[in-house]
Amino acid sequence: xxxxxxxxxxxxxxxxxxxxxxxxxxxxxxxxxxxxxxxxxxxxxxxxxxxxxxxxxxxxxxxxxxxxxxxxxxxxxxxxxxxxxxxxxxxxxxxxxxxxxxxxxxxxxxxxxxxxxxxxxxxxxxxxxxxxxxxxxxxxxxxxxxxxxxxxxxxxxxxxxxxxxxxxxxxxxxxxxxxxxxxxxxxxxxxxxxxxxxxxxxxxxxxxxxxxxxxxxxxxxxxxxxxxxxxxxxxxxxxxxxxxxxxxxxxxxxxxxxxxxxxxxxxxxxxxxxxxxxxxxx
Numbered sequence: 001x002x003x004x005x006x007x008x009x010x011x012x013x014x015x016x017x018x019x020x021x022x023x024x025x026x027x028x029x030x031x032x033x034x035x036x037x038x039x040x041x042x043x044x045x046x047x048x049x050x051x052x053x054x055x056x057x058x059x060x061x062x063x064x065x066x067x068x069x070x071x072x073x074x075x076x077x078x079x080x081x082x083x084x085x086x087x088x089x090x091x092x093x094x095x096x097x098x099x100x101x102x103x104x105x106x107x108x109x110x111x112x113x114x115x116x117x118x119x120x121x122x123x124x125x126x127x128x129x130x131x132x133x134x135x136x137x138x139x140x141x142x143x144x145x146x147x148x149x150x151x152x153x154x155x156x157x158x159x160x161x162x163x164x165x166x167x168x169x170x171x172x173x174x175x176x177x178x179x180x181x182x183x184x185x186x187x188x189x190x191x192x193x194x195x196x197x198x199x200x201x202x203x204x205x206x207x208x209x210x211x212x213x214x215x216x217x218x219x220x221x222x223x224x225x226x227x228x229x230x231x232x233x234x235x236x237x238x239x240x241x242x243x244x245x246x247x248x249x250x251x252x253x254x255x256x257x258x259x260x261x262x263x264x265x266x267x268x269x270x271x272x273x274x275x276x277x278x279x280x281x282x
Contacts, residue, residue: 001244002120003047006033007040007054007063008082013107017053020109026116037061044070046272048252049077051119053112056083056090064093071097073258076126076251078119082107127247155210155239156249157201158194159222160257162231162265167193170225177221185214198257203239210239212270219268231265233257238271 004023008014014033023031032047034040036058044052052070054063067079081094084105094102100122101115161167171191182189188204203210203218215236226232235256237249249271256269263269 001029001248002027002051002123003030003032003049004028004051004053004116005040005043005047005049006031007035007037007052007058007066008033009035009055009058011035013055013082013105017107017109017112021113021116026113027120028116037063037066040066041069044074048074048255050123051078051080051116053080053082053116056081064090064097067097067099074255076123078122080112080115080119082112127244150242150246152207153205153209153239153241154246154249155201155203155205155215156237156246156253157203157215157218158235158253158257159199159201159226160233160235160260161197161199161226161229163197165197165226165229167197167199170229171199174222174225177225178218181214181217181221205239215270216268223268233260233263233265233267233269235259235269236271 006014006017008017014035018031018033023029028051032043032049034043037060040052040054043049052067054067056063063081063083067081070077071079079094079097079099080101080103081090081099082103082105083090091102100119101111103111103115161170171193174191178189181187185208186206187208190202190204192200192202194200205214208214219234222234223232235253237252237256238245240246240249252271256271259269
């Protein structure tokens with residue numbers, strides 16, 4: 001799935017892009033729009049766009065400032081700038097942010113679509129690399145019989161432990177207390193240790209769409225096991241089927257880890273949450 005956010009303060013241009021761009025032809029699945037940087041930033045916290053097309057000069061915070069801020073939280077988001085000002089300063093800023101294109105007004109729909117298609121191809125390339133890396137990272141002795149069926153639902157979770165905790169020992173410790181939950185819901189689990197003190201969870205829930213209630217049960221067990229190990233932070237991506245959804249779940253869980261800077265330790269962050277949750281075991 002490819003998500004795109006149009007940020008444009010001029011209503012005529014904003015609505016014109018929404019109505020006249022052939023989004024399906026561009027392989028864009030979901031499109032939202034914002035009239036200014038503040039509105040765009042609020043949307044991005046939940047929407048997590050893969051592509052942002054932004055006007056540069058807008059009332060309030062400009063498009064450059066917006067995209068710099070968003071790049072800190074969503075570094076893989078592709079950016080396309082739109083402006084009526086052929087200014088070298090803005091051109092250099094676009095280059096600095098590795099923007100896909102720099103489009104001048106009046107916007108030509110054909111040029112806009114070409115830029116979006118180029119961004120989509122870049123995203124596809126990144127996702128193929130991430131998918132390959134994902135398989136390598138989760139390939140271990142316990143994974144021999146864990147063959148991914150893309151028609152079934154999968155969810156990614158990431159546990160960050162502060163300090164030099166033994167994640168390999170924790171991985172073994174979690175197997176037994178989590179087993180009743182997996183038997184209850186007919187789930188499978190694959191765990192792997194990642195760099196930077198991260199323990200990754202790949203949940204295979206079959207045809208069950210894991211909701212926050214089921215994830216809270218899993219969180220309860222995990223948090224109980226790490227309660228005596230110091231500070232921790234647990235995040236989950238969304239549940240879905242297909243390769244794109246699995247990569248998306250990984251990205252959501254991984255980027256949600258950046259929320260630690262303002263949430264603090266010992267919290268759980270589920271996909272779609274704007275505020276961290278206190279686990280029931282604390």
